[in-house]
Each structure stands twice: as structure tokens, then as C-alpha cells.
Amino acid sequence: MAVRVQSDPFDAGAELNSFAQDRTDVGAVASFTGVVRDTKGDLQEMLIEHYPGMTESAIAKIADEAVQRWALADVLVIHRYGPLKPGEPIMMVATASAHRAAAFEAADFLMDYLKSRAPFWKKEVTAEGAAWVAAKDADEDALKRW
Amino acid sequence: MNVVYFAWVRERIGLPQETVDTDAATVKDLIAELSAREDRYAAAFADTTALRVALDQELSDFDAPLDGVREVAFFPPMTGG
Numbered sequence: 370m371a372v373r374v375q376s377d378p379f380d381a382g383a384e385l386n387s388f389a390q391d392r393t394d395v396g397a398v399a400s401f402t403g404v405v406r407d408t409k410g411d412l413q414e415m416l417i418e419h420y421p422g423m424t425e426s427a428i429a430k431i432a433d434e435a436v437q438r439w440a441l442a443d444v445l446v447i448h449r450y451g452p453l454k455p456g457e458p459i460m461m462v463a464t465a466s467a468h469r470a471a472a473f474e475a476a477d478f479l480m481d482y483l484k485s486r487a488p489f490w491k492k493e494v495t496a497e498g499a500a501w502v503a504a505k506d507a508d509e510d511a512l513k514r515w
Numbered sequence: 516m517n518v519v520y521f522a523w524v525r526e527r528i529g530l531p532q533e534t535v536d537t538d539a540a541t542v543k544d545l546i547a548e549l550s551a552r553e554d555r556y557a558a559a560f561a562d563t564t565a566l567r568v569a570l571d572q573e574l575s576d577f578d579a580p581l582d583g584v585r586e587v588a589f590f591p592p593m594t595g596g
Contacts, residue, residue: 403596418522420588423572448595460596480596486574488588489595490522501523504592 370436370444372428374419376451381461389443389465399472400463401480407455411495417450417459420488424448431482435464438478439471446479448489481511516581518545520559521590524566527559542568542577545587559589567592 373379381402389395405415432444441464448460460483464475491502519532539545550557560566568575569588581587 420519420521420569420572420590423569423588426572427574484596485593487595488521488569488590488593490591491594492522501591502594504594509592 370429370432371446372425372432373447374421374424374428375447375449378449378457379447379461381458384445384447384461385463388445388463392442392465394467395442395465396467397469397472398463398465399469399476400461401476402461403459403480405453405455405457405459409495411497412455413494413496415453415455415459416492416494416499417453418490418492419448419450423488424450427487428483431479431486434482435475435479439464439466439475441466441471441475444475444479446483448483448487450489478515481508481515484508485512516584517586518549519586519588521588523591524559524589528555537581539581541581542570542575542579542587545581546577565591 385400389398428446432446435441436444443465445463453459462476462479464472466472485508492499493502516535516537517532518535520528525531537545537548539548546560546563550560563577567590568577570579570584571586
């Protein structure tokens with residue numbers, strides 16, 4: 370299990386290629402990459418603030434739960450902070466398991482929990498100014514699925 | 516105890532963290548104490564449904580006791596992922 374919280378960009382393809390590479394009991398690898406989206410065509414940058422210390426422990430707790438629940442062979446979570454440009458990767462998760470259902474489900478679970486339980490806050494900067502992204506009720510409701 | 520603020524809570528209060536000398540028994544009591552200090556605190560804590568709290572870096576709630584707690588963090592609902 371690896372959890373990385375960093376400001377530097379990462380290469381999602383390279384990360385995925387080396388993920389769970391030495392495990393011959395793995396039959397399925399699923400991954401998700403979150404990218405900075407410019408919804409209205411005016412986004413200059415996205416600033417991501419986080420709570421150093423709690424961020425790492427909160428993600429580790431969520432990843433641990435996924436490993437237990439889906440008997441994952443491995444899990445990787447990378448999440449960036451700081452100023453990001455549209456199109457840049459924000460974060461990725463990868464899950465490895467014997468069969469695909471567990472890998473898909475665990476990745477979905479990780480994303481739902483990372484959205485609402487990992488201490489990150491997004492701020493969008495446009496020519497008009499900067500505004501914090503509000504959490505959606507749907508994101509909180511999504512946790513009830515699990 | 517160390518009190519830390521994030522995102523718009525940090526901006527509204529105007530600082531990222533401070534040391535608070537308090538006898539507040541619960542998070543709610545601490546909020547009342549801070550809100551009574553200055554308008555910027557009252558503004559930040561006006562609607563606690565828009566806030567989350569962590570005690571020693573674990574999510575908690577506003578009725579939680581502060582006994583033995585070293586760090587309290589206030590922030591809006593998280594928007595990771």
C-alpha cells in the first residue's frame with residue numbers, strides 16, 4: 370500500500386505500469402485519474418489546500434479499509450496540493466486484486482471517501498477572482514452506498 | 516491548545532493557526548468563546564452546519580469534549596478527489 374501527498378506532478382501511466390508489478394496473484398488492476406477541469410473555459414488555476422499530517426493519516430485509514438474489505442493485493446493513492454493548471458492530473462488511485470469486481474468497487478469506494486473524508490479544499494482562480502469549490506450533497510450521499 | 520483553520524475559515528479569521536488558552540469543555544464551548552472575541556470569528560462560526568471539526572487530526576463533532584486535546588481544526592466540508 371502506498372499513499373503519496375505531493376505538490377509535484379506525477380506520471381499516471383508510469384505509476385500504473387509499476388503498480389503491483391511483482392504480484393503474480395493479481396488478475397485485475399483498476400485505476401482512476403482525476404484531472405483539473407475547466408468547466409466554463411475561464412479557469413486560470415486550481416489551488417488545492419490540505420491539512421498536512423491529517424491528510425496522510427486520513428487517506429491511509431481509507432486505503433486500509435479498502436484493503437480489508439475487498440482483500441486487495443495492493444492499493445496506491447497519489448493526491449497533489451498547491452497550484453494546478455487545467456488539464457493537469459490532481460490525483461490517482463489504483464487497486465489490484467484477484468478479480469475485477471473487487472478492483473473496480475474498491476477504486477470507486479476510495480474515490481467516494483477521498484472526495485469527502487480526506488482534508489483537501491479546492492479553490493478556483495479565474496479572471497473574475499478566486500472562489501472555494503463547495504462540497505456537493507451528492508458527494509456526502511455517495512458515502513451511504515458503502 | 517493549538518487551533519488551526521483551513522480554506523475560507525482561515526481566510527475569514529485571517530490566520531492559519533493560533534495558540535488558544537481556554538477552559539472550554541467542548542468544541543461548542545470553544546466556538547462560543549472564539550465568536551465572542553471578535554466579529555471575524557463570529558462570522559466564520561455563524562453557521563456550524565457549513566463547518567467540520569477535527570480533534571488531533573481525527574474528524575469529530577461539535578459536542579465532543581476537549582479534555583486532553585492538543586489540536587483543534589476548523590474547516591469547510593472537504594472537496595478532495
